[in-house]
Amino acid sequence: MTTSASSPDPVVVIGAGIAGLSAAVSAAEEGAPVIVVDRAGPLEAGGNTKWTSAYFRLDDVYEPNESFVDEVVAFSGGRTPSWYVEALVERLPETMEWIQGHGARFRRFPTYFINSNRPRLQPHGGGEALLTALRPVAEKLGVEFRYHTTAQSLVTAADGRVTGLRVSGPGGEDVVAARAVIIASGGFEGDPTALGKELPGDVSTLVPIAPGVEFNKGEGIRMALDAGARRGGQWDGFHAEPVDPRADNPEALVMVFPYGILVNKLGERFLDEGRGTVDETYESTARAVWAQPDGIAYFITDRRFEQVGDRERGLLTGRKPVTADSLDELAAALGLPAQRLADTVAAYNSSVVDGEFDWRRPDGKHTEGLTPPKSNWALPVDEAPLLAYPVACAIVFTFGGLETDADARVVDEQGAPIPGLYAAGECTGIYHDKYPGGTSVLRGMVFGRVAGQTAATA
Incomplete structure (x- = not known):
């Protein structure tokens, strides 16, 4: 069912993991109508977030280590943009205040790293607890969830602006008109064909870290590339x-x-x-x-x-x-x-x-x-x-994805924002060589919220 011509077009979010739910709630808090589509059912939705311990690379709830930016950039051999990590640190305190305002709680908890060089913070209940905190808030704000629905391609106007999303679901194919589309659908770790094309090894021997992997097939990334988006991150790398x-x-x-x-x-x-x-x-x-x-x-x-x-x-x-x-x-x-x-x-x-x-x-x-x-x-x-x-x-998630700016806008090959297109989470590529542990869920939450706010108010 397409949206009614008499009502304002919604912000459409692809994916119901931490980045997607953060985007949906923040957009709804700004007063925008929101639709979330996810190929999984209501009990399976949540991507990798649902299954992860969700450790945060933080010294305290509002405080990363003073070397956080340098460490994350160094893990990539200097290829992760420092402005991205600096923006993450700048927006961290207000985001942590926001998620705690919705019921999430954090604690220092012994990790599975029984000897460790860096402390970790964890939400009570891991990643699933973050989803459990945000999902009822989204529903109360009127966010519409369309489960068992797969995003297929973006709809664009003659000037390149994204104006809708083609989806397939229980009712067949549909076009959802949108004021903006936020891609938060993870990497392509659930697509063996794409993995075989990009990764330099026998992908048949890789073990999916959790059931959430199979839902992340990379359509969100591919549809943005088809719309002219620029690649980011290391496409032949993944978190192992x-x-x-x-x-x-x-x-x-x-x-x-x-x-x-x-x-x-x-x-x-x-x-x-x-x-x-x-x-x-x-x-x-x-x-x-x-x-x-x-x-x-x-x-x-x-x-x-x-x-x-x-x-x-x-x-x-x-x-x-x-x-x-x-x-x-x-x-x-x-x-x-x-x-x-x-x-x-x-x-x-x-x-x-x-x-x-x-x-x-x-x-x-x-x-x-x-x-x-x-x-x-x-x-x-x-x-x-x-x-x-x-x-x-x-395999946990792939490193290759979309390039965005500090407002979570997807950029084109010239670095200019593609109007109406946003992305957050593991579908955005910033990592190279080595994953700086405790940053994936954190950045999905921070920039998911940024994407929702920006998309709703642009």
Whole structure:
């Protein structure tokens, strides 16, 4: 059903995750009629936000670390625009006040990074709690939700202004007239064809981090590009996490890899497991696993793993470890070449130097004469029972997306805003090389709100 000619055209939001709901509520608060379309049903809608712990890279509710801008830009090798991060910091306090005014609450909570270089703040109840806070507010403000409805393409006027959205849903295809369209539909991590085209590896071995991934197929990004939008971010990059591929629970993380060794299916080590704290190395570890044969590795440790006091906090998998009393038995259970695994473990054990083990921080307990080395937390693996967890690379979201300005307006190839088109969240591309943890939900919320306010008042 198209909107009535007698009523003002609505702001149309694509996606009901944190960016989409922030946009919808803020636009409605400005008095604009709002329609939200989402391909998922009402119980599944929310994209990746619904499933994430939603850690914020903040020292306090209103305060990032003083090095926040420099850190985020540095993670990208200087390619993330500093103005974007500065605008995020500038708008942070009022956004946090706004979301708390709608019932969200935050706390310092122990993360799955059992050793960490940077503190985190978390909403009570994770990302789903943010959605639960905003959705009833949107409904009370009169926002119309159209579930099981997929955005197909933008409608534009002769001058290039976006004036509507073609959608398909339970009633068939439709054109929704719009005063503005806000794209908040995530990346293209749910589209294997697009991933295969853009990513430099075997995408069939990537594990979706959660059910929300499958809904993010990239139509929002593609329709904006068709309308002349400029690409942003690293299109052959994505946010990766190490997970247990056996598990059927979302976000089945294995964040304890520094406290043992990682071997591939050939029984060989392939990286320095202890090169830094978990929060700074988990993504590159997941990528290194993805580069191994069949995209699989095995974290192997022994009874000394019991010395890691908070080890269970770093294991979100719902599956028990594979256990064995000997390396031969473990190799058989994992399907690894027994002699090669034995040689790998023997070489590793003989290279471990004496020192004091401290799982909480980089302890300098390392190996000597070993390639690849292990820089911290090097304990021998020789005391039964031996334990192992399979590890695969999970895809969380893609880095490539749309370029926007400080008002969340999508820009064209010349950097000029496309009239009537806005975007926020993971569909906007700012990341390169390495994800600065604790920023995705945060920026979706901040710039989703900006998009809603700007679209409603432009």
